[in-house]
Amino acid sequence: MHYHLKSLSLATLVLSLSLPVGVAESQTKGSVQTTLTAQVQMMIKQSERLFEGLQLYELGKAQFSKGQEQEALETFQKALVIFREVDDKKFQGLTLYKMGQVYENLSQYDMALKSYKQALPLVKELEGVVLGTMATVYADQGDYPKALNLYQQALAIAQRLNDKVGEMKRLYNLGTVYSELGNYSKSMELFQQALKITRKLDDRAGEANTLNSIASVYINIGDYAKALDLAQQALAIQAKIDNKAALPPIFSNFGDIYLQLADYATALEKYNQALGIIETIGNSAFKANILQKIAGVYIRLGQYEKALDLNVQALTIYSKIDSKSGMVTIFNNIGRVYEQIGKYSEALKLYQKALNILNVTGGNTAKARTFNNIGSAYWNLRQYDKALIYYQQALVIRKKSGIKEGQAKTLNNIALVYYNQGKYTQALNYYQQGLVIARELKDKDTEAISLTNIGVTYNALGNYSDAETNLFIAIEA
Structure with missing residues (x-):
């Protein structure tokens, strides 16, 4: 009842502002009253529909935050119908943006991009955010040229608006893409720019995250002493501000460093520290990521049964949360284990499972890796012509992606x-x-x-x- 009264007062106000002060004598009092009543009823109905759409929008957000993606998607679709019916452009855009996020979580990248593109002209005040989100989808698919283009557009918008937080995020995003491309000097330059901004903003959590990302670059270029120092700085900051949720990626970096140094016992210790924290705070996707890293250590140690068991545990998690990209990674990982123990035909079956998913979801980086692994299996089977076909397909994608x-x-x-x-x-x-x-x-x-x-x-x-x-x-x- 409260919202009905509110709607009625709003409708009356709008009508009082829009109708002329005087009414021509030729109009009868009854016809004016009829017109007023019809307009008021129409505005009340519109207000009620808008309120219904807003309730659905909030419900969809709540469902999404609880990991109920399918339910959230259905709710957002119902809200979108209403917002289009009442011609509310802003909430059409916001709803489409949220739908894009849901599709992204479901690894339905084409649908995610479609939603983001539809949202873009409807929420101009969030243009930089939407462009950045679209860029992340392209980056996740391994389409780095498109990702770079959109991140750069988002960066330009943040700089034009003097939005330092937005500028820092986009510099960080660009640094991540250049790191994936193997352009570590450019990646380092961008991360350093982002780091300066985090310090100016006194964003301690952001500073630590950026330090940890710079540590990752040093791991990639083989400077493990520098990587270790930066990861320790990141750890000290996150511990000081009691940001427990940010500790697993740091311990993961420690594990990566010691793995490269062939100190497998310490690598396992660090990965297990990350795993222990995840068990207390939750984060299924990152737990699966750490499990497969531990599996990687056991592969180095030649303990293939343990490696297989851990990868299967990770696969179970990815399947439960419907992470298509995670499942692709694990199918490839298990396939590589099977190659190590000479089960090449079994490996091929797993690579094909990965490829089947990628043919639906897309993902250039993962597809190139899968083609390369299929080529490796055929190589081991001494089927060189087939190996060559798949290696060439991997090369085409990697050249295109840079x-x-x-x-x-x-x-x-x-x-x-x-x-x-x-x-x-x-x-x-x-x-x-x-x-x-x-x-x-x-x-x-x-x-x-x-x-x-x-x-x-x-x-x-x-x-x-x-x-x-x-x-x-x-x-x-």
């Missing part, structure tokens, strides 16, 4: 196939392409492997002088 590190690995895989087929000239061409990228990335290990392979290939071609030169350079690299 993922340099992935390109170098796939180029070397293709070269290896040609070498084993006795096609040494083709092999040499691909090894040399891989070498160029390894040097661009300052990846000394891959550079040394490429030089060794080039030397071996020259030797097979009977070019002993160039073979000797490359092998000596490889030793020095």
Whole structure:
């Protein structure tokens, strides 16, 4: 009743402002009264419908926050119908934006992007936020050129509005994308810019998150001492502000560092510290992520049964929360374990499961990895022509996405196939392409492997002088 009275007073106010002060004598009192009554009733009905839509919108948000994605989606769709009926552009846009978030959580990326694009012209005041969210969807799918373009647009909007929080977020997002692309110097530059802003804003949590991300870059370039120092700084800040929820990613970085240093006992200790915190605060997706990292340690230790068990645990979690991208990762991980123990046909079945999901959801990075793994399985089965087909498909995606590190690995895989087929000239061409990228990335290990392979290939071609030169350079690299 309260809302009906409120609506009535609003309708009366609008009508009193819109009707002329005097009424022509030719109009009868009855006709004016009829017109007024009809208009009031129409406005009351519209107000009631708007209120109904707002209630549905709030219910959808509550359902989404509880992880009830399907229910939230149905509720938002009902709200959208009402907002379109009453022609409320703002809430049409907000509802479409929330629907996009739900679709994104369900790994329905095409539907998410469709919703965000529809929301964009309806909520101009949130243009930077929507563009940034769309960019994240493209980044999650491995479409880094589109992600970069949209993040840069969002950054320009934040800078124009002097929105320092928004500027910091977009610099951080851009740093993350460049890190994925293997452009670590650019990534570092952007993270450092974001870090300066977090310090100016006295955003201690943001400062710690950024320090931890910079630590990840140092892990990627092999500077583990620097990575360890930065992760420790991040840990000290998060502990001081009692931000327990932010500790697992830091312990995960510690685990990654010790894994690379082949200190497997300490790596396991750090991953398990992350896992212990997750058990108390919740976060199913990150728990699954840590479980697969622990599995990776056991693979290094040759304990494949433990690795399989942990990956299955992670798969169970991803299936329960319907994380398609997580399931794809685990199918690939288990497939790699099967390859390690010589079960190549079983590995292929799992890679195909991953590919089936990706053919529905999209995801360039994951698809390239899956193609590469299928190629590896066929390589191990000595089916070189099939291996070559899948390696080439992986290379096309990685070139399109600009993922340099992935390109170098796939180029070397293709070269290896040609070498084993006795096609040494083709092999040499691909090894040399891989070498160029390894040097661009300052990846000394891959550079040394490429030089060794080039030397071996020259030797097979009977070019002993160039073979000797490359092998000596490889030793020095």
